[in-house]
Amino acid sequence: MKPEDIADLKQLIEFLKENQVAEFDLDRGDLKIRLKFNSVEVSSTGLGDLGRLLGSAPAPARAVATATQPAVPAPVEPESGLHTVKSPMVGTFFSSPSPGAAPFVSVGDRVAKGQVIGVVEAMKLMNEIESDAAGEVVKCLISNGQPIEYGQPLFAVRLG
Amino acid sequence: MFRKVLIANRGEIALRVINACKELGIGTVAVYSEADRNALHVRFADEAICIGPPRLAESYLNVPAVISAAEIADVDAIHPGYGLLSENANFAEVCRASNIKFIGPPPEVTRLMGEKDKARMAMKRAGVPILPGSDGILATVEEAQELASEIGFPVIVKAKAGGGGRGMRIVRNHEELPNLFHAAYSEAANAFGNGELYMEKFVENPRHIEFQILADEHGNVRSLFERECSIQRRHQKLIEEAPSLQVTPQMREELGKTICRCLMEIGYQNAGTIEFVMDAAGQLHFIEMNTRVQVEHPITEAITGVDIVKAQLLIASGARLDEILPAKLEIRGHAIECRINAEHPVKFTPSAGRITAFNVPGGNGVRVDTAQYAEGVVPPYYDSLIAKLVVHGCNRAEAIAKMERALSQFIVQGIETSIPLHQEIFLDPNFRDGDFDTSFMEKFLARRN
Numbered sequence: 051m052k053p054e055d056i057a058d059l060k061q062l063i064e065f066l067k068e069n070q071v072a073e074f075d076l077d078r079g080d081l082k083i084r085l086k087f088n089s090v091e092v093s094s095t096g097l098g099d100l101g102r103l104l105g106s107a108p109a110p111a112r113a114v115a116t117a118t119q120p121a122v123p124a125p126v127e128p129e130s131g132l133h134t135v136k137s138p139m140v141g142t143f144f145s146s147p148s149p150g151a152a153p154f155v156s157v158g159d160r161v162a163k164g165q166v167i168g169v170v171e172a173m174k175l176m177n178e179i180e181s182d183a184a185g186e187v188v189k190c191l192i193s194n195g196q197p198i199e200y201g202q203p204l205f206a207v208r209l210g
Numbered sequence: 211m212f213r214k215v216l217i218a219n220r221g222e223i224a225l226r227v228i229n230a231c232k233e234l235g236i237g238t239v240a241v242y243s244e245a246d247r248n249a250l251h252v253r254f255a256d257e258a259i260c261i262g263p264p265r266l267a268e269s270y271l272n273v274p275a276v277i278s279a280a281e282i283a284d285v286d287a288i289h290p291g292y293g294l295l296s297e298n299a300n301f302a303e304v305c306r307a308s309n310i311k312f313i314g315p316p317p318e319v320t321r322l323m324g325e326k327d328k329a330r331m332a333m334k335r336a337g338v339p340i341l342p343g344s345d346g347i348l349a350t351v352e353e354a355q356e357l358a359s360e361i362g363f364p365v366i367v368k369a370k371a372g373g374g375g376r377g378m379r380i381v382r383n384h385e386e387l388p389n390l391f392h393a394a395y396s397e398a399a400n401a402f403g404n405g406e407l408y409m410e411k412f413v414e415n416p417r418h419i420e421f422q423i424l425a426d427e428h429g430n431v432r433s434l435f436e437r438e439c440s441i442q443r444r445h446q447k448l449i450e451e452a453p454s455l456q457v458t459p460q461m462r463e464e465l466g467k468t469i470c471r472c473l474m475e476i477g478y479q480n481a482g483t484i485e486f487v488m489d490a491a492g493q494l495h496f497i498e499m500n501t502r503v504q505v506e507h508p509i510t511e512a513i514t515g516v517d518i519v520k521a522q523l524l525i526a527s528g529a530r531l532d533e534i535l536p537a538k539l540e541i542r543g544h545a546i547e548c549r550i551n552a553e554h555p556v557k558f559t560p561s562a563g564r565i566t567a568f569n570v571p572g573g574n575g576v577r578v579d580t581a582q583y584a585e586g587v588v589p590p591y592y593d594s595l596i597a598k599l600v601v602h603g604c605n606r607a608e609a610i611a612k613m614e615r616a617l618s619q620f621i622v623q624g625i626e627t628s629i630p631l632h633q634e635i636f637l638d639p640n641f642r643d644g645d646f647d648t649s650f651m652e653k654f655l656a657r658r659n
Contacts, residue, residue, distance in 0.1 A: 139278070140260070140275050140278045140279045142281075172277075173304075175274070197283075199279075200263070201244060202260075
C-alpha cells in the first residue's frame with residue numbers, strides 16, 4: 051500500500067467511526083478491505099437501541115410543547131459562552147406582562163440577574179420568571195403563548 | 211369516553227395505565243421528573259411533559275405542576291395510579307375545580323376513608339365487622355385507660371390521619387399506656403399535623419386479607435373477591451395471592467354483600483380495596499380502605515378476567531358496572547404475585563443503578579408488569595419496586611410451580627433484586643402449605659440467619 055492509501059484509509063476509518071458504522075467491506079479488485087468496529091458505544095440510556103428494536107415506537111417522547119421545539123433541552127450550549135435560561139416550571143409562557151404590551155426582553159437587550167424576562171402561567175397563576183444570569187439576550191428560544199415544560203430553554207444569554 | 215388522559219405517576223403503574231388507555235383508544239400524556247427522562251412511561255405515552263426535578267415533592271407530588279401539565283396538554287382526565295397523589299383529596303378537589311376528571315372516588319369519600327376513625331364508624335354502621343375499640347377519637351389518656359380495661363390488652367392506638375405504620379403503638383398493659391399514648395400522639399402530630407388517636411383491640415399475628423371492589427357512578431357496587439397479602443416485611447407486602455385459602459365461599463359471599471351495601475351508602479365510586487385482619491379464629495375485621503388501584507390488582511384480574519384499570523377508565527367516563535362486568539363473576543384458578551424490588555435479598559438495602567441485563571420470563575399464565583429494561587436506570591429517588599411477576603394456574607400448586615419456573619428465568623443484572631429471596635420463600639414448607647400469617651417473614655428471616 052502506498053502512503054497516500056494509508057492516509058486515505060485513516061480518513062475512512064475516522065469517517066466510519068464518526069458515523070458509528072459497525073462493519074465495512076470494500077472490494078476494488080486490487081484492494082480488499084474489511085473493517086469491523088466492535089465497540090459502537092452503547093447509547094447512554096439504551097433507549098436508542100430499544101427504539102431501533104421496537105421500530106414502530108415513537109421517536110423519543112415528544113413534549114406537547116410544540117412540533118418545532120425539541121422537548122429535551124439541548125444538552126450542549128449552542129455556542130460556548132452562552133448561558134441558557136431555563137423554565138423553572140411547567141405552564142404557558144408569555145413574553146409580555148399583558149396582551150399587546152411590549153415584551154419583557156427582546157434579542158439584543160441586556161438583562162441583569164433577577165430581572166423579569168417572562169411570565170409562566172400555571173393553574174391560572176402568573177409566575178414571573180427571572181433571569182439567573184446577567185448579559186445580553188442573543189436568542190429567544192420560545193414564542194409568546196407557547197406551552198413549556200420544566201427545564202425547557204427560554205433564552206440564550208451571552209454572559210458579561 | 212375520554213379523548214386524552216394524563217397519568218400522574220411513574221414506573222410500572224404508569225405504563226399499566228398507558229396500556230389500558232391505548233387499548234381503549236384514549237390518548238395518553240405522561241409526566242416525568244428529570245430523573246425519569248429515559249423511562250418507558252415517557253417513551254410509550256403519546257405525549258410527555260417534564261414537570262420538575264427528581265425530588266418527589268417538586269415533581270410527582272407537585273400539584274400545581276401536574277395540573278398545569280394537564281392544562282397545557284388539554285386532557286379530560288387524570289389517572290393517579292397508586293401512591294403519590296392517588297389518595298390526596300385536595301388533589302382530587304383541584305382536579306374538579308380545574309374541570310378535569312379525577313379517576314377515582316369523589317374527594318369527600320377519599321377524605322372520609324382517610325380519617326380512619328370515621329371510616330371505622332361508617333363500616334360499623336353498615337354492619338361490616340370491625341375490631342372492638344373506640345367510637346371515634348380518644349380525648350384523654352384516662353379515656354384510653356378505661357377503654358383498654360373494657361376491651362382487654364393488647365390494644366393498639368392509631369392516628370386518625372395515619373398511614374405507613376406511623377403514629378401507632380401496640381400497648382400491652384396499663385403501666386405502659388400513658389407513655390405510648392403520648393409517643394403515638396406526638397409522632398402523628400409531627401407526621402400528619404394531627405395527633406388525634408383512636409383505639410382498637412390488637413390482633414396478634416393476623417392474616418391480612420383484602421377485598422377488591424368496583425363501584426360505578428350510578429350507585430352500583432360489586433365485589434371482585436379477596437386477596438391474601440400476609441407475606442409482608444415491615445408492613446411492605448412481598449407476595450400476594452388470590453383467592454385466599456382461608457376465606458370460605460360463604461364468607462366471601464356474605465362479606466362481599468355487606469361491603470357493597472356499605473359502599474353504596476357511602477357513595478363510593480371507582481376501584482377500591484377494603485383491608486381486613488383475620489384473627490386466629492378465622493374472623494375478619496375491617497381495618498381500613500384504600501381508595502385507589504392496588505399494586506397487587508393483577509392477581510384479581512387473573513382470577514376474574516376483569517381488567518381493573520380499564521374498568522376504572524370506563525367507570526370514570528360514566529359507564530355502568532353491568533356494561534363492564536359479566537353478569538356473574540367467578541373465580542377461575544389461583545394467582546400469585548411476587549413484588550420484585552431493587553434491593554439486596556439479604557440485607558434489604560436499596561439498590562439503585564443501571565441494569566445491565568434484563569430477561570423477563572413469559573409463557574402460559576405468566577405476566578410481568580414492569581417499566582424496566584436492559585440499560586435502564588433505577589433512580590435512587592423513588593420506590594424500589596421494579597417489576598411485578600404474576601402467575602395464574604388452575605390451582606395453587608400449579609401457580610407455585612409456575613412461579614418457581616418464572617423466577618428462575620427472571621434475570622436482572624447490574625443491580626440487586628429480591629428475586630433470590632422470593633425463590634427461598636417458595637421453598638419454605640409452611641409457605642407451600644399455605645400455613646402462614648403476617649409474622650411469616652419475621653420467623654422466616656430469623657431461621658435464615
